[in-house]
Amino acid sequence: MNIKDLIRSNVKALKPYSSARDEFQGDTNNMVFLDANENPFENGVNRYPDPKQRSVKALLSLKKGIPEDNILLGNGSDEVLDLIFRVFCEPNIDNIITLPPTYGMYGVLANINAIENRKIPLTKAFQPNIEAITRAKCYRTKIIFICSPNNPTGNSFAKGKIEYLLKNFDGIVVVDEAYIDFSKSESWTSRLSEFPNLIVTQTLSKAYGMAGIRLGICYASKQIISVLNRIKPPYNVNALTQQKAISQLEQDDVIQKQVEQILKERDILIEKLSEIDYVSKIYPSDANFVLAEVDDATKRYNQLIEKGIVIRNRTTQPGCENCLRLTIGTPDENKILIHTLKSI
Ligand SMILES: *Cc1c(COP(=O)(O)O)cnc(C)c1O
Numbered sequence: 222m223n224i225k226d227l228i229r230s231n232v233k234a235l236k237p238y239s240s241a242r243d244e245f246q247g248d249t250n251n252m253v254f255l256d257a258n259e260n261p262f263e264n265g266v267n268r269y270p271d272p273k274q275r276s277v278k279a280l281l282s283l284k285k286g287i288p289e290d291n292i293l294l295g296n297g298s299d300e301v302l303d304l305i306f307r308v309f310c311e312p313n314i315d316n317i318i319t320l321p322p323t324y325g326m327y328g329v330l331a332n333i334n335a336i337e338n339r340k341i342p343l344t345k346a347f348q349p350n351i352e353a354i355t356r357a358k359c360y361r362t363k364i365i366f367i368c369s370p371n372n373p374t375g376n377s378f379a380k381g382k383i384e385y386l387l388k389n390f391d392g393i394v395v396v397d398e399a400y401i402d403f404s405k406s407e408s409w410t411s412r413l414s415e416f417p418n419l420i421v422t423q424t425l426s427k428a429y430g431m432a433g434i435r436l437g438i439c440y441a442s443k444q445i446i447s448v449l450n451r452i453k454p455p456y457n458v459n460a461l462t463q464q465k466a467i468s469q470l471e472q473d474d475v476i477q478k479q480v481e482q483i484l485k486e487r488d489i490l491i492e493k494l495s496e497i498d499y500v501s502k503i504y505p506s507d508a509n510f511v512l513a514e515v516d517d518a519t520k521r522y523n524q525l526i527e528k529g530i531v532i533r534n535r536t537t538q539p540g541c542e543n544c545l546r547l548t549i550g551t552p553d554e555n556k557i558l559i560h561t562l563k564s565i
């Protein structure tokens with residue numbers, strides 16, 4: 222498979238915008254910067270941010286053991302996913318495959334980019350249906366979106382199934398690892414050198430506790446990263462986000478402890494949920510939320526709202542009839558949740 226053949230021709234031909242901060246690459250110390258029409262008076266954010274986010278990438282590279290050239294950063298992973306669409310999918314011609322029930326953004330981005338979304342439901346065990354995917358794909362299928370651990374089901378997909386798709390699909394396989402930090406499974410980033418068609422996305426929005434700064438991460442081959450860099454908005458990750466990401470990543474032992482606590486709380490929640498008579502099924506979770514089937518999801522959802530607790534009603538998702546998705550909160554929040562669930 223030649224990745225180059227998958228890239229849209231207009232993207233291949235494109236001359237990227239060259240920003241002021243791109244053009245001057247020298248030592249920034251003791252230089253007078255009169256190249257970007259900024260207000261010269263220092264206030265901490267009067268300068269444009271580094272368009273390549275080199276300090277953030279250096280830190281991520283160190284922590285994840287992945288070279289900086291294999292990393293692209295975005296304004297949340299949602300921007301990263303949109304960039305992937307725009308590099309590979311020709312509007313009104315190409316198609317993608319998604320595996321519902323899954324993260325809704327893939328379908329929304331397909332619509333925005335005028336790309337057909339071939340939905341191949343997960344099996345009853347919430348695993349990819351390889352036979353059905355094989356039947357559905359065609360030479361115009363550019364991307365398969367795999368979310369593992371999957372939102373909203375919570376489980377990880379079997380390694381062998383993802384491996385099968387990486388080996389047998391002549392397009393891009395995106396593995397969305399938004400919840401990987403809660404999982405016992407190893408990240409697919411360790412397999413990047415084996416599979417030129419693999420793109421792994423991660424985010425600082427979930428385990429890392431920085432949903433507010435919007436920082437999404439994409440790991441892929443140098444070739445894919447360089448083409449994504451060609452089309453990304455030059456200053457897509459702002460200066461405050463870059464600063465905050467660095468200061469938080471430097472103290473990620475705190476995050477490790479929080480993740481352990483969240484996982485303990487998840488076990489408690491699962492145990493308590495099993496004591497409730499209107500809860501008919503609790504799905505195993507590899508993430509910081511639990512999917513539970515109840516007697517009447519919409520009724521229970523509304524009852525909780527009345528008591529001041531907001532969860533996610535997933536009942537309209539295929540295979541999720543009468544299912545609620547509960548995010549793990551603080552120990553106090555979880556106690557309130559359980560108490561309320563038992564009282565309604
Ligand atoms: C929450 C979530 C994201 C979020 O991405 P941002 O980095 O906050 O844009 C991506 N993928 C999945 C599956 C998610 O659940």
